[in-house]
Amino acid sequence: MTPLVALCMSLFGVGFYGVLSRREIIGVLASIEIMLASANILLVGLARLGGAPAVDGGRVEAVGMTILVVAAAEAAVGLALLIAAVRRSGRQDVEEFMEVQG
Amino acid sequence: MSLLGADIAFWTLAAVAVASAVVVVLVRETMRMALGLGTLLLATAGLFVYFGAGFLAAAQVFVYVGGVLVLLIFAIMVTRRSGEGVPRLSSRHDPVTFLMCAMLSGAAGWLLLRDVPPAAAGRVSGGPEAVAAAFLGPMVGQFELLGVLLLAALVAVISVVGGERR
Numbered sequence: 477m478t479p480l481v482a483l484c485m486s487l488f489g490v491g492f493y494g495v496l497s498r499r500e501i502i503g504v505l506a507s508i509e510i511m512l513a514s515a516n517i518l519l520v521g522l523a524r525l526g527g528a529p530a531v532d533g534g535r536v537e538a539v540g541m542t543i544l545v546v547a548a549a550e551a552a553v554g555l556a557l558l559i560a561a562v563r564r565s566g567r568q569d570v571e572e573f574m575e576v577q578g
Numbered sequence: 579m580s581l582l583g584a585d586i587a588f589w590t591l592a593a594v595a596v597a598s599a600v601v602v603v604l605v606r607e608t609m610r611m612a613l614g615l616g617t618l619l620l621a622t623a624g625l626f627v628y629f630g631a632g633f634l635a636a637a638q639v640f641v642y643v644g645g646v647l648v649l650l651i652f653a654i655m656v657t658r659r660s661g662e663g664v665p666r667l668s669s670r671h672d673p674v675t676f677l678m679c680a681m682l683s684g685a686a687g688w689l690l691l692r693d694v695p696p697a698a699a700g701r702v703s704g705g706p707e708a709v710a711a712a713f714l715g716p717m718v719g720q721f722e723l724l725g726v727l728l729l730a731a732l733v734a735v736i737s738v739v740g741g742e743r744r
């Protein structure tokens with residue numbers, strides 16, 4: 477259990493650091509994907525190591541696939557916003573979009 | 579698989595995952611970042627196989643590596659300006675940020691280890707049939723909501739990107 481939690485928290489911490497430190501939107505999106513992957517690994521690993529019976533195995537994988545689909549939808553929308561932002565301003569620096577205009 | 583072989587597989591996949599995550603966060607070239615992300619996603623699929631969720635691992639490769647990563651590369655190509663050299667990434671490295679992330683991860687890990695019961699043998703995968711039975715049985719509402727979410731994401735992407743054209 478400890479190695480699994482250590483792995484997932486390491487990945488989450490690295491992804492979180494990437495979200496905070498990267499200047500470009502594409503770097504932030506990739507770091508968010510790292511965080512989502514760590515959450516998915518933790519979910520599946522805890523179900524495996526926590527003794528989930530085989531009859532519930534379908535539910536665990538179904539929840540994992542739910543996270544997968546949500547992550548894919550988030551990535552698609554985030555990349556669309558990235559393309560729109562670059563078309564508007566020509567840059568993808570996160571600090572360019574600190575002010576929200578109505 | 580013997581216990582030693584299982585341990586070697588886990589630690590190898592874990593090392594590859596963490597190393598590729600570090601590459602994604604630190605590297606300066608965009609395509610290398612994309613390759614690092616692809617390696618991380620493949621290592622994640624390998625960990626799913628290790629935990630007995632083979633169907634989820636296949637879905638991870640199809641959807642994430644084959645879909646999301648390709649979409650990311652398309653976005654890199656589309657947002658690259660003509661005449662620009664190799665696209666470069668930059669970061670604001672700050673020790674306070676690093677310390678905060680490390681403390682947050684450590685605190686979350688400590689809370690998990692404190693509250694999660696000790697490990698016991700178990701299986702995750704019931705195979706594709708079990709996943710289908712779950713999605714079309716007790717989780718049918720969730721399954722339908724996923725379809726709505728994907729439709730909403732598709733409409734959002736078209737309205738954000740397609741609406742820019744004049």
